[in-house]
Amino acid sequence: MTAQIIDGKALAREIEARARKRSEELAQLPGGRRPGLAVVLVGEDPASCVYVRNKTRACERAGVSSREYRLPADTNQEALLKLIGELNADPTVDGILVQLPLPGQIRASAVIEAIDPGKDVDGFHMLSAGALLVGRRDEGFRPCTPAGVMKMLESVGVNPEGLEAVVVGRSNIVGKPQALMLLEDHATVTVAHSRTPNLAEITRRADILVAAAGRARMITGDMVKPGAVVIDVGMNRDEEGKLCGDVDEKSVSEVARALSPVPGGVGPMTIAMLISNTVLAAERHLG
Numbered sequence: 001m002t003a004q005i006i007d008g009k010a011l012a013r014e015i016e017a018r019a020r021k022r023s024e025e026l027a028q029l030p031g032g033r034r035p036g037l038a039v040v041l042v043g044e045d046p047a048s049c050v051y052v053r054n055k056t057r058a059c060e061r062a063g064v065s066s067r068e069y070r071l072p073a074d075t076n077q078e079a080l081l082k083l084i085g086e087l088n089a090d091p092t093v094d095g096i097l098v099q100l101p102l103p104g105q106i107r108a109s110a111v112i113e114a115i116d117p118g119k120d121v122d123g124f125h126m127l128s129a130g131a132l133l134v135g136r137r138d139e140g141f142r143p144c145t146p147a148g149v150m151k152m153l154e155s156v157g158v159n160p161e162g163l164e165a166v167v168v169g170r171s172n173i174v175g176k177p178q179a180l181m182l183l184e185d186h187a188t189v190t191v192a193h194s195r196t197p198n199l200a201e202i203t204r205r206a207d208i209l210v211a212a213a214g215r216a217r218m219i220t221g222d223m224v225k226p227g228a229v230v231i232d233v234g235m236n237r238d239e240e241g242k243l244c245g246d247v248d249e250k251s252v253s254e255v256a257r258a259l260s261p262v263p264g265g266v267g268p269m270t271i272a273m274l275i276s277n278t279v280l281a282a283e284r285h286l287g
């Protein structure tokens, strides 16, 4: 078997095109305006700079007005919280995104909880996390990466109901919300992580395998059930400095039915879902 490659970039462009249509409609409403996103970057982490640039470009494609706030790496927590307060109070800002990771002197949780939950387009606030946990779609925002993964599954005709899903990774931004979303769609979900013994035994049960552990090419073909759908959330550099995912594409593509590539898979989808969340925030603010 040779796996179908799931084109995250093409799917992301479709989602952005729909968002653009909605942005234009919102701008036409009496008292309406285009959705607005504020992106905050502290320091100059090279990967974060690339992400922020890609987010800004996606906003342009989708008719979302974006503003970037670049703060020096030695910014203290108080100054960042002050900026968040100003953005919370600004009625033209629908969504606030603070790029992670933050420098060591700033507590990320303090910053995330300071964001107005109505502007939490990353879906990292406790209110968004709680809304996902209890299945309230009318409150909070779904975190972008796992929400994008659900769209990718849908795009290859996978309905999780009754399937075995294995999520490798338990972070607050991917693993945990991913498990909840798959559970909400009636999959039987297992969460594995760095301290799981016999990982291969567990991953081999998966009809849906989501790799989000952050270890280069750790999922190899022998760990995958024939015909499984494999989504690679990893974004790593190998020993040669080459960008790669958590999945060993070569061996896994011989076993899986469908596989998302790195780059061009989950990355663009995360950004497309951020745009969707920003449009949703604007709809709530204008509605």
Ligand code: GUN
Binding pocket: 097, 098, 099, 100, 101, 122, 144, 145, 173, 270
């Ligand atoms: N750093 C890595 N992924 C993300 C993300 O989805 N949002 C933010 N704000 N920072 C990140």
